[in-house]
Amino acid sequence: MTSRREFISxxxxxxxxxxxxxxxxxxxxxxxxxxxxxxxxxxxxxxxxITRTIPSSGEKIPVIGMGTSGSFEVGADAGExxxxxxxxxxxxxxxxxxxDTAPTYSTAEDxxxxxxxxxxxxxxLFLATKLSGVTGRDEGLKQFNDSLRRLRTDxxxxxxxxxxxxxxxxxxxxxxxxxxxxxxxxxxxxYREDGQAQLxxxxxxxxxxxxxxxxxxxxxGAEQTIFPLAQELGCAVMIxxxxxxxxLITQVRDKPLxxxxxxxxxxxxxxxxxxxxxxxxxxxxxxxxxxxxxxxVDNLRAGTGALxxxxxxxxxxxxxx
Numbered sequence: 612m613t614s615r616r617e618f619i620s621x622x623x624x625x626x627x628x629x630x631x632x633x634x635x636x637x638x639x640x641x642x643x644x645x646x647x648x649x650x651x652x653x654x655x656x657x658x659x660x661i662t663r664t665i666p667s668s669g670e671k672i673p674v675i676g677m678g679t680s681g682s683f684e685v686g687a688d689a690g691e692x693x694x695x696x697x698x699x700x701x702x703x704x705x706x707x708x709x710x711d712t713a714p715t716y717s718t719a720e721d722x723x724x725x726x727x728x729x730x731x732x733x734x735x736l737f738l739a740t741k742l743s744g745v746t747g748r749d750e751g752l753k754q755f756n757d758s759l760r761r762l763r764t765d766x767x768x769x770x771x772x773x774x775x776x777x778x779x780x781x782x783x784x785x786x787x788x789x790x791x792x793x794x795x796x797x798x799x800x801x802y803r804e805d806g807q808a809q810l811x812x813x814x815x816x817x818x819x820x821x822x823x824x825x826x827x828x829x830x831x832g833a834e835q836t837i838f839p840l841a842q843e844l845g846c847a848v849m850i851x852x853x854x855x856x857x858x859l860i861t862q863v864r865d866k867p868l869x870x871x872x873x874x875x876x877x878x879x880x881x882x883x884x885x886x887x888x889x890x891x892x893x894x895x896x897x898x899x900x901x902x903x904x905x906x907x908v909d910n911l912r913a914g915t916g917a918l919x920x921x922x923x924x925x926x927x928x929x930x931x932x
Contacts, residue, residue, distance in 0.1 A: 656705045656908045658915035663895045666845035667796065667820040672737055674889050675914035676709035677702050677907075678851065678900030683712070683719040685902075696726050697904045703732045705911045711823070711849065711898045712762075713741040713773055714754050720761035728763050738762060739821075739849075741800065742781040743773035751777075751784045755793075769821055771798035775809055782817050796820035802851055804832035811836050818844050825852035826894070827859060828887050828928050838893035847895040853888045854881065854899065862931065869930060871923055876916035881906070885913035887927050890920070 660673035682698075685691035702710075712719050720740065727733050740758050742751045759765060770788060772781040778799065785797040798821030801810045807824065814822060814837075822841055826833045830852070841848050854860055863880045877883050881899075888897045899910045919927065 656701070656911050658912075660706045660911065660914040661889070661918075663847075665796070665820065665847045665895065667847070672709055672896055673707055673914060674894075674896050675707055675885070675911050676711060676737075676849070676896045676898040677707060677910075678898040679710065679712040679719040679723055680716050680900055682900040682902040683722045684717045685722055686718065692722060692726065694902055694904070695722065696730065698901060698907045699723075699726050699732065700730055701904050701907045702911070703730070703735050705908075707911060708735060709737040709739060709768075709849075709896050709898070711739045711851075713743045714758050714761070715741075715743040715773070720758055724761050724763040733764060737768040738764065739769035739771060739798070740767050741771045741773035742776075742785065744776055745781065746777045748780055748784050751781050755784075755788065759793075766793045766795075768794065769796045769798055770794040771800045771819075771821065771823060773800050775799060775801060775806065775813055778813050778817070782813075782819065796847075798822060798847075798849075800824070800849075800851075804830060807832055807835075807837050811840055814840055814844060814846065819846060821847045821849055821895075823849040823851055826850045826888055826891070827853050827855050828884060828924075828931050829855060829859065831928075834891070838891060842893050848893050850888050850894055850897040853884055853897050859884055859931065866930075869926060871926065874917065875919060875923065877913070879909050881909050882913040883919075883927060885910060886918050887924060889914070890918040890924060 660675055662671040662673050664671050683695060710723065712723055714720055727736065740762065742754060745751045745754050755770065770785045772778050772785065782797060785794065788794050789797055798819045799810060799813055799817065800823035801807065802825050804825065810822065810824065824833050824837055838848065860881060868880065872883060875886055877886060885897055885899065888894055901907050901910065
């Protein structure tokens, strides 16, 4: 099955005939625009992140997590890694914990593992990685052990079968590793609405602790089957592509915020998009990705204060129509 990274890369770069890194799953970053007046600096993070319960255990986690697809796919250069270290430290300082990665996000696991070691933050984190693009138990186990080495840890909190590849074999391996204490939770992921029917079938069959799926104000297919099924089965729900790979941010960048944004404590469109996602009761955590501290702080602020009510949700949907 084509992975989310492969799909985005192919769709964006086929005409150029080159292989570049894809956009991050929930990134608010976008290509440079025409130079304009400098925006006011973002407000510093303050407050306490909302937490939600993982149904299978009762453990609570903060609703704002962090993705690494695209954003953490850099080299060893200090100039590239320095900003990411700041992003990680800002995330942890605000009380964030869940970080999602995968062995097929080129260097992301290596970079993340090195920065966690440098900042001595492993004990504060909920690490989620994946069995990705492998077939068979031996390939899956080899990849997982390599992920542990790259992440510089002896276990992860969540091990997911990425995009439903070889699902039965890989989820069985994940459960075996859970029994060994190498992971605390197991999960299934996808990133497109056309994969949701298959995801629902696999959820019914395997009843994972977590599922991960795309959701945004313009991609609401998960509301139909995935969210109700997750609530029925007791699956935690992690959301990717909340910004539609940055397209939503581009769409609204010249538009003023709606007047009601202040009623939910939001002072950016990114916060409104994240609050929209989190206002669905089935959602446990959303994982926006960024390489910039100002965006990290902005994302984190979405996890505090009020969320959107039904009328505000509909108003946001209409604003993007």
